[in-house]
Amino acid sequence: MRYTAKAHHEHGRTGRLGILLANLGTPDAPTPEALRRYLREFLWDPRVVEFPRPLWWLILNGIILNIRPRRSAAAYAKVWTKAGSPLLVHSRAQADALQPRLDTAFNGPVRIALGMRYGTPSIASALAELREADAARLIVLPLYPQYSGSTTAAIFDAVADVLKTWRCVPEVRFINHYHDDPAYIAAMAARIRAHWAAHGRGKHLLLSFHGVPRRYLLAGDPYYCHCQKTARLLAEALELSEDDWTLGFQSRFGREEWLKPYVDKLLKSWPKAGHRDIDVFCPGFAADCLETLEEIAMQDRDIFMAAGGERYTYIPALNDQAEHIDALTALLLRHAAGWPDTDPSYDVEALAKAAQTSRERAAQLGAEAR
Numbered sequence: 161m162r163y164t165a166k167a168h169h170e171h172g173r174t175g176r177l178g179i180l181l182a183n184l185g186t187p188d189a190p191t192p193e194a195l196r197r198y199l200r201e202f203l204w205d206p207r208v209v210e211f212p213r214p215l216w217w218l219i220l221n222g223i224i225l226n227i228r229p230r231r232s233a234a235a236y237a238k239v240w241t242k243a244g245s246p247l248l249v250h251s252r253a254q255a256d257a258l259q260p261r262l263d264t265a266f267n268g269p270v271r272i273a274l275g276m277r278y279g280t281p282s283i284a285s286a287l288a289e290l291r292e293a294d295a296a297r298l299i300v301l302p303l304y305p306q307y308s309g310s311t312t313a314a315i316f317d318a319v320a321d322v323l324k325t326w327r328c329v330p331e332v333r334f335i336n337h338y339h340d341d342p343a344y345i346a347a348m349a350a351r352i353r354a355h356w357a358a359h360g361r362g363k364h365l366l367l368s369f370h371g372v373p374r375r376y377l378l379a380g381d382p383y384y385c386h387c388q389k390t391a392r393l394l395a396e397a398l399e400l401s402e403d404d405w406t407l408g409f410q411s412r413f414g415r416e417e418w419l420k421p422y423v424d425k426l427l428k429s430w431p432k433a434g435h436r437d438i439d440v441f442c443p444g445f446a447a448d449c450l451e452t453l454e455e456i457a458m459q460d461r462d463i464f465m466a467a468g469g470e471r472y473t474y475i476p477a478l479n480d481q482a483e484h485i486d487a488l489t490a491l492l493l494r495h496a497a498g499w500p501d502t503d504p505s506y507d508v509e510a511l512a513k514a515a516q517t518s519r520e521r522a523a524q525l526g527a528e529a530r
């Protein structure tokens with residue numbers, strides 16, 4: 161059968177609200193074999209690497225997949241935990257913390273499922289879980305606050321690829337971004353203030369975002385602008401003046417120009433320019449992962465200290481902190497607005513009255529026409 165369905169159609173079944181919590185994904189193990197599988201899937205996605213396919217196939221399979229898996233596996237091994245990859249551990253904790261919050265915030269049945277764009281648990285398995293749970297409506301929440309074609313749209317593609325095989329597609333809403341959402345900004349500000357209160361405060365704050373090729377910005381990707389606005393709003397919420405903070409881009413890949421300024425270059429130059437005591441926070445990462453724990457908290461710290469830095473503090477991501485779960489719950493409530501089974505502000509009586517008025521008006525118009 162070309163199209164799949166859960167079971168026979170049941171009359172009168174209303175179904176529940178399904179939430180797909182989506183993130184990038186991570187290898188299954190910190191080994192070269194697992195990394196090769198993961199990187200092949202990730203880097204072959206044309207949303208991630210926009211490069212002519214035949215040429216990229218040769219570079220990816222001929223060079224990158226022969227070199228990078230070993231190097232990346234060693235980096236993952238430094239941050240791997242007993243429970244698995246940090247990104248997966250934090251993402252599971254987020255889903256587990258959200259479920260009971262959603263149960264009380266929504267006034268109808270809700271089910272959340274975690275799906276990763278690359279690797280496991282896949283987006284297909286998460287959507288299958290939601291279909292089994294009778295999700296008639298679906299909100300997709302990619303945990304990327306700033307929209308980028310290379311991340312957000314890649315989640316969209318994966319969801320669409322699954323839904324186009326379903327006989328009964330749900331009603332769907334897709335959260336494109338939440339880079340300027342007040343609750344998200346407030347949650348980050350609270351996290352940073354709490355960290356300062358507990359561990360002391362550096363003299364300068366670096367806000368580091370994952371980079372993308374500059375070419376994507378020139379082609380119309382809003383990511384750069386979203387990062388700038390998030391950083392400005394966060395600095396305002398922390399009552400920082402312009403000299404107190406800097407935005408930078410990390411995680412460069414390949415030889416072409418990426419978004420600037422490059423974080424590693426900033427860190428190398430700062431001690432000589434007088435910034436020797438800094439805090440680093442990564443607003444674009446909803447969960448700690450290789451890029452924050454190994455690149456920022458280890459590699460970049462080494463670069464800064466070797467260049468003459470004195471104090472370097474990495475402030476952890478929002479992860480499953482209560483403020484973050486509250487902010488995501490508020491975001492989901494807003495995006496479920498008007499959906500009758502679950503929207504707590506949905507006024508059934510007012511809608512029934514509006515329907516009655518419109519029926520009366522139609523009858524009146526019909527009588528006039530006759």
Ligand SMILES: C=CC1=C(C)c2cc3[nH]c(cc4nc(cc5[nH]c(cc1n2)c(C)c5CCC(=O)O)C(CCC(=O)O)=C4C)c(C)c3C=C
Nearest residue numbers: 184185186187208232247308310311370372413449450451
């Ligand atoms: C090659 C191009 C890449 C683009 C474009 C890119 C954009 C991008 N990535 C994230 C978030 C994450 N990236 C992570 C790891 C990672 N990223 C790339 C490459 C690109 N990313 C690679 C090759 C890797 C794998 C690790 C490595 O080999 O270096 C992660 C961490 C995953 C984990 O398992 O912990 C995240 C998260 C964003 C937000 C973004 C564009 C906005």
Ligand SMILES: [Fe+2]
Nearest residue numbers: 184370411451
């Ligand atoms: Fe990345």
Ligand SMILES: [Fe+2]
Nearest residue numbers: 411450451455
């Ligand atoms: Fe990296």
